[in-house]
Structures are given as C-alpha cells and as structure tokens.
Amino acid sequence: PRKQVIPLSDAISDRNIHWMFAQTWNVSRFESLFTYRVDHNESWQYYSHPDHVPVFADEIVATEKQIAICGNDTECLYDLSITNSTIFALETMQFGQTNNQNVKLLNNFPPKMSGSSTFIVAIQQVSNYNFTVEDTDDNITVGVVGGIPYDATLVDSKGAYIFSWTIPKVDNISLAFYATDSLNATSILSVQLQICACSNGGNCTLIGLSNSDAQSVVMNCDCPKAYDGSFCEKDRNGCLEASCFTDVQCYDVPAPGVGITCGPCPIGYLGDGNNCADINECSINNSTCQQVCTNTPGSYMCSCQVGYTMASNGMCTDIDECMGVNECQQTCINTAGSYYCNCVTGFQLDSNGHRCTVTHACPMGNNCSDICVLVNNTNTCFCSPGFALGADNKTCNDINECDQSPCDQLCRNTIGSFRCSCAAGFQLNADQRSCDDIDECKDASLNDIVLCLTSFECFNTKGSYLCTCPPGYQNRTGLCQANVPPEIKGSKTAFIVKVGEPSAYQFSVIDDRDSYDVGVVGGIPSGSNLTNDQGIYIFTWILQQIQNISLTFYAVDSLNATAQLSIPVLICACQNGGNCTLNGLIDVGIKSVVMMCECSKAYDGTFCEKDRNGCLEASCYTAGIQCYDVPAPGVGITCGPCPVGYSGDGRVCTDLNECSIGTSGCSQLCSNTNGSYLCSCNTGYKLASDNYTCGDIDECVLGTSGCTAFCNNTVGSYTCSACNIGYSFSSNNQTCIDINECSLGTNNCTQLCKNTVGSYTCSCNTGYTLAADN
Numbered sequence: 001p002r003k004q005v006i007p008l009s010d011a012i013s014d015r016n017i018h019w020m021f022a023q024t025w026n027v028s029r030f031e032s033l034f035t036y037r038v039d040h041n042e043s044w045q046y047y048s049h050p051d052h053v054p055v056f057a058d059e060i061v062a063t064e065k066q067i068a069i070c071g072n073d074t075e076c077l078y079d080l081s082i083t084n085s086t087i088f089a090l091e092t093m094q095f096g097q098t099n100n101q102n103v104k105l106l107n108n109f110p111p112k113m114s115g116s117s118t119f120i121v122a123i124q125q126v127s128n129y130n131f132t133v134e135d136t137d138d139n140i141t142v143g144v145v146g147g148i149p150y151d152a153t154l155v156d157s158k159g160a161y162i163f164s165w166t167i168p169k170v171d172n173i174s175l176a177f178y179a180t181d182s183l184n185a186t187s188i189l190s191v192q193l194q195i196c197a198c199s200n201g202g203n204c205t206l207i208g209l210s211n212s213d214a215q216s217v218v219m220n221c222d223c224p225k226a227y228d229g230s231f232c233e234k235d236r237n238g239c240l241e242a243s244c245f246t247d248v249q250c251y252d253v254p255a256p257g258v259g260i261t262c263g264p265c266p267i268g269y270l271g272d273g274n275n276c277a278d279i280n281e282c283s284i285n286n287s288t289c290q291q292v293c294t295n296t297p298g299s300y301m302c303s304c305q306v307g308y309t310m311a312s313n314g315m316c317t318d319i320d321e322c323m324g325v326n327e328c329q330q331t332c333i334n335t336a337g338s339y340y341c342n343c344v345t346g347f348q349l350d351s352n353g354h355r356c357t358v359t360h361a362c363p364m365g366n367n368c369s370d371i372c373v374l375v376n377n378t379n380t381c382f383c384s385p386g387f388a389l390g391a392d393n394k395t396c397n398d399i400n401e402c403d404q405s406p407c408d409q410l411c412r413n414t415i416g417s418f419r420c421s422c423a424a425g426f427q428l429n430a431d432q433r434s435c436d437d438i439d440e441c442k443d444a445s446l447n448d449i450v451l452c453l454t455s456f457e458c459f460n461t462k463g464s465y466l467c468t469c470p471p472g473y474q475n476r477t478g479l480c481q482a483n484v485p486p487e488i489k490g491s492k493t494a495f496i497v498k499v500g501e502p503s504a505y506q507f508s509v510i511d512d513r514d515s516y517d518v519g520v521v522g523g524i525p526s527g528s529n530l531t532n533d534q535g536i537y538i539f540t541w542i543l544q545q546i547q548n549i550s551l552t553f554y555a556v557d558s559l560n561a562t563a564q565l566s567i568p569v570l571i572c573a574c575q576n577g578g579n580c581t582l583n584g585l586i587d588v589g590i591k592s593v594v595m596m597c598e599c600s601k602a603y604d605g606t607f608c609e610k611d612r613n614g615c616l617e618a619s620c621y622t623a624g625i626q627c628y629d630v631p632a633p634g635v636g637i638t639c640g641p642c643p644v645g646y647s648g649d650g651r652v653c654t655d656l657n658e659c660s661i662g663t664s665g666c667s668q669l670c671s672n673t674n675g676s677y678l679c680s681c682n683t684g685y686k687l688a689s690d691n692y693t694c695g696d697i698d699e700c701v702l703g704t705s706g707c708t709a710f711c712n713n714t715v716g717s718y719t720c721s722a723c724n725i726g727y728s729f730s731s732n733n734q735t736c737i738d739i740n741e742c743s744l745g746t747n748n749c750t751q752l753c754k755n756t757v758g759s760y761t762c763s764c765n766t767g768y769t770l771a772a773d774n
Contacts, residue, residue: 013059014059015059050743060078062077062081066080069086075096076090086680090673105183109135111181112133113131113132113189114131114134115177116130117190118191118192119175119191120219121195122196122197123170123195124166127167128164129162129191130161132159133161133179139181139182141180142154143177144177152166153165163177172216173215174190175215176190177189192215193217195219197219198219200232200233200255200256205222225258226253226257230549236255236258238250239560244274244560245275247266248262248264248265250262268281269298287302288314291305291316294462301461303462306337307336308337318336318337320334325401325418328385329341329354330356331343343356346375367394368381369396370384371384383396383397384396386401386417387399402418406420406433409426420433425440437460437462439460440465441458441459441460456469485562486509486511487511488508489508489565490505490565491505495568495570496570497569497571498580499543499571499572502541503543505541506537507553509563515557516557518530520552520553521553527544528540547571547592550569550592551569551592552566569592569593571595572595573597576599576609577600578599580598599612600633602633603632611629611631612632614627614630614636615629620640620650622653624643625639625643626639628640645676657677664679665692667694679692684717698713699711699717726757726758727758740755751768
C-alpha cells in the first residue's frame with residue numbers, strides 16, 4: 001500500500017506476514033476515510049489500538065498437557081494456549097471437525113449406476129440383469145432394495161454387477177438396486193420387471209398392455225395355433241372353431257397338432273365325419289329288402305311286389321287271393337304272387353280268365369233268379385260274380401266283398417262287386433286292388449315344390465314326403481335358416497374375484513328357437529358353481545389362491561353352433577382391509593390380472609400382509625436409540641430411552657444442562673456440552689486428575705510468576721517483591737505483566753520496534769541495517 005515490499009527472507013513467520021507487514025496498512029486519523037458517530041463517542045482513536053499485539057499460531061509452543069487435550073489440532077492448541085480454557089479449546093476442535101465433515105459431505109456425490117430400465121424375466125428360467133456402479137469411494141455397498149429375493153444372486157465383477165434370478169411363478173413384485181458410499185450417499189436404480197410366463201413356444205409381447213409403465217407387468221402371449229390360455233398352457237379346443245356333420249362327435253387334435261377329427265358318420269351316411277353323404281342302400285344292394293327297396297335320408301324302406309305282403313320279420317309272403325274276394329266267378333286256384341280262375345261243369349272260362357259262360361242252359365220257365373244250368377239233366381241255379389246263392393238254392397244275394405279285405409287299403413262295396421281306393425300319398429295299381437307309394441319329390445304337381453325349392457330339400461316317405469333342411473341349417477318358422485349360435489351377454493366387463501371369499505358373475509343366454517348347453521371352456525374350475533334360472537346364469541367362485549387363469553363361458557346348440565364370452569379375471573388378494581385398485585390396468589384383455597393393493601398405514605407388502613415397519617419412515621433422536629414399530633393395526637413408532645445427558649421420550653431428546661441443575665460435580669467452573677459437561681478452574685488453579693476438583697497452582701515453584709526476587713505463593717495467585725526487567729506490577733501489585741516497550745516509547749530503537757515477552761527487539765526499514773548496538 002505504501003510502495004513497500006516484504007522481502008522473501010522476512011516472510012518466515014506469520015508475525016512478519018500478518019502483523020509487521022500488515023502494519024504498513026495503518027492509516028492515521030488524517031488518512032481515514034471512515035466517518036464516525038460522534039454521538040456514540042466514536043473516533044479514529046476509538047478503533048485504533050496500536051498497543052494490541054496478537055499472538056500467532058507458529059509462535060505457540062504447546063505443552064505435553066495441551067497436546068494430550070488437543071492432539072495435533074492447531075486451532076485447539078492455539079485457543080488453549082491463549083485462553084487456558086479447555087472447554088473453549090475443545091469446542092473449537094469440535095466445530096472444526098464438524099465443519100470439515102460438512103464440507104466432505106457437500107463435496108461428495110452418490111455413486112453412478114447404469115443399467116437398462118427393463119428386465120425381462122422368464123418363469124422358472126435363470127434370467128440375468130447387468131448394471132454398473134462407478135464412484136471415487138472404494139467402500140461401496142451395493143444390494144437390492146428390500147433384500148435379495150429368494151433364488152436370486154448378485155455378483156460383483158469390479159464394478160460390473162450381474163443379478164441372476166429364477167422366478168418360480170407370476171407375482172406382483174418390484175425390483176430396485178441401490179449403491180451407498182461410506183458417507184451414506186445413495187443412488188437407486190429402479191427396473192421394470194417384464195415377466196414372461198408364456199409356455200409351449202408362445203411369444204411374449206407388450207402389445208395391448210395399457211399398464212406398461214407399472215413396476216412389474218405380465219407380458220401378453222402370442223400363442224401357436226395349437227395352444228390357448230393366458231400363458232399358452234392349454235390345448236386349444238379346435239371344436240370351438242370348427243364343427244363336424246350333424247350329430248357327429250367332434251374331437252380336438254391334441255397339441256402340438258391343430259384342427260379336429262370327427263367321429264364316424266351316422267348310420268346311413270358315408271364320409272369322414274366332417275362331410276357326410278346319404279348312402280343309397282337300394283342302389284348298392286346294401287339293404288335287407290327281399291323285393292322292393294325305397295331309399296330315405298340315412299336309411300331305406302322295404303316293400304313287396306303285387307301279390308305279396310310283408311310279414312313281421314320283414315319278409316314278403318304270398319297273398320292267397322283265393323282266400324278272400326277275388327275276380328273268379330266260380331273256382332279260384334292260388335299261385336305264387338297271383339292266382340287263376342276255373343269253372344264248374346256246365347260252364348266254360350271266358351277269354352278274360354275270370355268269368356264263366358253257360359254251356360248247357362236250362363229251358364225257359366225254371367225257378368232260378370239268376371243263372372240256370374243243366375247239370376246231369378237237372379236244373380241247377382248259379383249266381384253272377386258278386387252274388388251268392390241263398391238257402392233256397394234259387395235266389396241270389398249280394399256279397400259284401402269288403403268284409404273279406406280284398407283291397408290293399410280302402411274298400412267300398414257295390415251291388416255285385418266292390419271298388420278299391422288308396423289313401424292320400426298312394427295310387428291304385430292296374431290290378432285295381434293294390435296301392436303303391438307316390439314319389440311326390442319326382443312329381444312337382446304332387447308336392448309343394450315351391451316351398452321345398454326355396455330352401456328345403458325334398459325326401460320321399462311312404463305315403464308322403466318331407467321338406468328337410470340341408471346340413472348346417474334348421475327349420476325356423478317355415479324357412480331353412482343357417483344355424484345362429486345362442487346370444488350370450490355378461491353383466492360386467494370384468495369379474496373381480498377376492499381370494500378366499502365367494503365371488504359371483506352373472507350372464508344371460510338367449511336362444512328361443514333351440515336347445516343349448518352352457519358351461520366353462522376347460523371345465524368348471526375347482527371351488528366354483530354354475531346355476532341357471534331361466535336363462536340367467538350365476539357363476540360363483542371361491543378362489544383359494546392366486547392363479548394364472550382365464551375364464552370363458554360358452555353356449556352351444558344342438559347343431560354345435562357356439563357362442564363364447566371371455567371375461568377378464570381381476571384377482572383381489574388384498575388383506576387386512578387393503579383396497580384393490582386397477583392402478584391403470586383398464587384394458588387387460590382376456591387374461592387374469594392381480595390387482596394392486598392400497599394398504600392402510602399399519603400394513604405393507606404386496607397384499608398388505610405385513611406389518612408396516614414404522615422405523616423405516618420415522619426415526620428416533622439418534623441412530624443409537626433403539627426404534628420399535630407399533631404392532632399393527634397400530635401405527636407409528638416408540639423409542640428407547642434418550643442417551644445419558646439427555647431427557648425426553650426417545651424421539652425428541654433435550655440436552656440436560658448439568659451445570660444449571662447442579663448435577664455436574666465441578667468444584668469451580670462448569671461448561672455444558674451436548675449430552676455432557678466439562679469442568680474447569682479459575683485463574684491460578686488447575687484441574688485435578690478426577691476432572692472435577694481444582695487445586696492451587698504454585699506459580700513460584702513452576703517459575704511462571706515473573707518475580708525477580710522473592711515470590712510468595714497464595715491460593716489462586718502469588719505476590720512478588722519485585723518484577724524482572726521488562727515486567728511491571730499489575731494493578732493488584734501482585735502479579736507481573738510484560739511491558740510493551742515499543743508502544744510506551746521506552747525502547748532505544750531508531751526505526752522499527754518488536755515487543756517480546758520481557759523485552760523487545762529492534763529492526764530497520766528497507767534500505768537500512770541494524771548497528772552493532774542492536
């Protein structure tokens with residue numbers, strides 16, 4: 001400041017640098033730029049104290065006792081030497097240590113953790129996750145938040161960590177790693193678990209998961225065609241997607257095969273069970289008919305030729321036309337399948353083979369009512385066909401041929417004859433007695449051909465016909481319509497199932513035109529029941545434990561037309577009053593999802609099954625005080641007793657001021673500290689080895705009195721008869737204090753003066769050297 005430079009040779013002590021050189025910065029009252037408050041008696045002299053000479057640290061020569069108290073702590077040794085107060089010195093050392101620790105903490109950064117944000121874990125397979133940890137601190141602790149899971153390992157390879165895990169089953173879990181250095185600076189690496197539980201070659205995918213940002217997600221499965229279920233664990237039932245011919249049993253091809261196989265076609269049909277065609281048993285001579293065979297859908301009918309009738313064993317037997325009404329006027333002779341006529345004596349057979357004409361007529365005037373023939377020259381009476389000779393052997397009476405069932409179906413008697421006819425669907429043969437079936441399907445004029453052609457197929461029957469629907473169609477209100485599966489509707493979009501408690505789901509099935517069966521795909525689960533109340537179905541279930549399940553109801557009609565209703569199962573496994581929540585799991589597809597739990601304050605764990613440890617969220621006064629969790633359903637913590645020197649409930653501890661409450665035991669001075677206290681002594685006394693009592697210091701024996709002649713020790717002080725050179729009595733005329741010759745002007749220096757204990761030294765300004773007289 002005054003164009004002065006301190007030589008490097010003089011910068012050998014703190015005093016030279018911070019005091020002697022600093023004195024060149026002193027300003028006089030004329031140079032000061034400050035203004036002073038006169039009303040407070042301030043002035044330049046008020047702030048100028050040239051007589052104050054500080055003591056510098058490099059001038060302190062510590063005693064063994066001081067080193068025993070402060071060690072190598074420079075600030076503590078300085079304050080103890082200057083103030084002779086152990087309490088003050090120790091507080092200085094404690095403040096310095098605390099400040100150094102705070103600086104260390106502020107300059108410290110937590111470890112750097114690097115790794116993927118996702119971890120794909122395959123069920124019952126070893127899955128590895130790699131991450132790295134970097135930090136300048138060699139003492140790093142790395143682990144898994146909450147502890148390493150069962151069947152998992154964490155291996156360190158020079159900062160590169162490998163976490164290996166075999167998950168036994170699907171669970172709602174979270175995963176996070178931590179790294180903590182020696183100063184408790186901690187980093188957390190949270191990893192999303194993507195659980196792959198697909199089996200049988202199914203591919204895991206995140207497509208369709210709206211909760212893809214959750215801590216853990218169960219991935220969806222793209223299953224091969226042969227498998228079904230949430231995790232491709234089931235054989236896909238091909239019979240739900242394809243069907244066999246009507247009334248043919250459908251069989252699923254076991255996985256890994258796909259598709260279906262069908263049972264045999266119904267009797268009377270030929271094919272693979274999927275496609276069946278009617279067998280015309282008549283055309284392939286595969287019937288049991290003896291004479292006439294008529295094909296029908298899936299079967300055939302047998303009948304007999306004219307002149308035969310079908311016996312109970314299905315065989316055709318000859319009709320003895322001579323036993324009943326026949327066309328013979330006189331004699332009938334039966335043959336296989338027919339008969340022929342003959343005449344008695346006096347008649348001959350007409351060309352028609354039925355009637356007899358008279359060869360020898362009676363003379364006129366006979367008594368016969370109809371025909372008279374000379375037989376052996378005797379008049380004999382005969383009757384025309386259809387009449388019978390009466391008891392008088394003269395009169396002819398009408399015969400009721402219908403009593404003898406001459407007709408195949410219907411008979412009407414006439415005078416002297418009869419007339420046969422047939423029932424609807426039959427036609428009279430040329431013999432005018434037997435009836436044959438009319439094949440209406442071949443004659444459009446005989447059937448409602450317009451109706452059949454609209455959607456039906458025509459099948460002839462004996463005496464009638466049938467308009468039937470083709471396979472896969474049904475007659476509904478007079479029309480063949482493709483079979484429509486039943487309509488199945490659920491009451492809710494999802495089924496919430498609470499573990500261990502009855503849960504119910506209601507759905508309805510509508511199919512007024514057909515009968516149907518209703519059930520659960522894969523069978524009714526264990527612990528469940530399905531009841532029907534007029535088309536309203538109630539499915540009740542007591543789920544005993546968390547399962548990976550899917551739930552699909554089906555309704556199938558008599559033609560195997562099937563409808564399905566797949567319901568997402570939301571499993572609620574929360575315990576101890578925990579509330580189940582979807583937590584964003586709205587679009588869950590057709591899989592089962594374990595719902596998240598919102599636990600009360602007293603509980604913790606995935607399903608609120610654990611007592612929440614309050615000591616993880618709150619703490620006692622210090623880490624040394626034992627923390628106790630309040631058992632659930634209670635919340636919070638309790639703490640052990642406060643440390644010695646403190647009072648309170650363990651959570652809040654207040655320092656006891658042993659000095660003010662009189663429990664210190666100090667004989668003179670007491671200084672309170674955190675959790676304790678320190679005893680010290682008045683000037684002229686020293687602390688005994690018990691650190692409580694004070695004893696008098698004999699300054700005369702120790703030679704610290706400064707007396708030049710006789711020294712008389714007193715309790716806590718001493719008196720001198722005279723002082724050594726460089727010392728003078730203090731105001732009490734008992735102790736000697738150093739004389740500052742420099743400030744009093746009693747020195748012999750011509751330029752610079754430096755006070756020392758009991759004396760002084762002279763020095764020169766730059767450009768001068770000290771003479772031999774010093």
